[in-house]
Amino acid sequence: MERYFVIVTGEEVPLARVEAQALLATASIDSSIEWHGRVGFFSANKDPMSFILSRAVYVREGGIVKAEASWSCDFDKTELLQTVRPNETFCVRVFDCSRPRASMQDLAATIGGILKRATGARVSLTNAIARIMAIKVGKRILLARSQLSRVRAGIYSRSSRKRTFFHPSLMNVRLARAMCNLAGVMPRGVLLDPFCGAGGILCEAAEIGASVVGMDLNFRLLRGAMVNLQQVGAKEATLVNGDVRFLPISNCDYIVTDPPYGRVSSTRGERAVRLVNALLEAANGIVNRGGKLCICSDSRMKVGEIIKHYGKQPEMCVKIRVHGGLVREVFTVRY
Ligand SMILES: C[S@@+](CC[C@H](N)C(=O)[O-])C[C@H]1O[C@@H](n2cnc3c(N)ncnc32)[C@H](O)[C@@H]1O
Structure with a gap:
């Protein structure tokens, strides 16, 4: 040893x-x-x-x-x-x-x-x-x-502002990569981001070598995700315009995602917490055995309680202070 x-x-x-x-x-x-x-x-x-x-x-x-x-x-x-x-x-x-x-x-x-x-x-x-x-x-x-480190300089020099398509809801590059690491993403595994927006998480997962599936309600953002994935040379990517409550995928190895919060992402009038409930209920039937979910959300959404409500225990939870009163929580769940 x-x-x-x-x-x-x-x-x-x-x-x-x-x-x-x-x-x-x-x-x-x-x-x-x-x-x-x-x-x-x-x-x-x-x-x-x-x-x-x-x-x-x-x-x-x-x-x-x-x-x-x-x-x-x-x-x-x-x-x-x-x-x-x-x-x-x-x-x-x-x-x-x-x-x-x-x-x-x-x-x-x-x-x-x-x-x-x-x-x-x-x-x-x-x-x-x-x-x-x-x-x-x-x-x-x-x-x-x-x-x-062999990747830190590269990751630190990238920024979501340098993506071909930028939108304020794009996830920060470092957090997106760290969440993929928390979920244990490996090359050729299948990763789903059901709130993929312009593809911040999808791009990092594709850089690792995963096959990525993204879904979003907003077609303009999905088109942005497509050009961003092309920019990183993603080999296997599927993008679906749809609603998280009707997920068209029967299995995946990882779900890595951040639900809408704040004013930059529209939910078309639905309460974001309902969407997270729908996702966590569906995840039980979608994520392969041994697979993982990693979710980042506003702490006021109380995602830890929703995870327990659907019969799972969070494997870990980390709080990230953003600004003012906003605290984000990152959870992982193993299936
Ligand atoms: C915080 S952003 C996602 C950022 C993205 N995960 C990334 O890595 O850059 C939340 C996204 O959820 C989408 N959204 C809102 N309601 C939705 C729904 N019912 N089904 C799927 N996507 C939805 C919004 O259009 C928005 O793009």
Whole structure:
């Protein structure tokens, strides 16, 4: 068993934590992440880091823990030799779980010197082969080989405003991707967004490689979803103009969605809560066994109670504060 770590970004920490945990489960690793602020540790007997770093929105970096010492840096030489190879260049970064913003230049230089003497490897701050994280947790320092996220920069540079077709109801790119990750979306799985609007969630699911099915009452938005899906090169997409109360699909692997709320999405006079009731009732017969639903809504809609009303228990719930009094809740349900 190896010990691994992830460091999540400072925004939306509760959402970041559940995203990392959900990706671990999607990688079939039955291990709970132990959190120390923004740093999480877990043990596993296969390496899930490449998968996590290619999928997570909120994981900044992660890797394998190789050595451990007290604050006096009394590292074991054999462990140091496993951290960096003599022919590698390396750099050291320090992360203190209790003071994530503090500068730790001195400690980084001390550990750099120790590694250099123990392994014979050279320091390179600009072109290092090995990125070494020294993580201060309680009274211990852990040394880990770390890799940066492979998708974060791409996801952060995209914005729903840069989609070919923009509408204010389009879901934010990061939340859409994180919700797909919470639902465990995998390539070739079938994902339904029954309130798909202009396709924010559908585009992220298509980027992952899922087959997407979108439905919406508003034909103009559906046309927007079509051009947005073309922009991301979606291979398998079906769009249906219709009402969530009459879903024309008999099975799918995931439902990832956000029902209408606020003034930007019209329901043509129906109460949004009724539409959510209709969806959750239908989901019991549509989502394949082992599949998942992930839904984001205004907390005033009390979606947790609706989920229970249809005989399910929310697997998890995270609150996201938007502005003023508006709080969004993200739930997942397993079928
Ligand atoms: C918050 S937006 C969805 C955003 C979208 N999921 C995304 O990823 O960008 C809610 C959508 O629900 C649609 N809608 C409202 N009533 C509906 C109904 N009865 N059946 C299906 N869609 C409906 C609205 O037209 C609107 O596009």
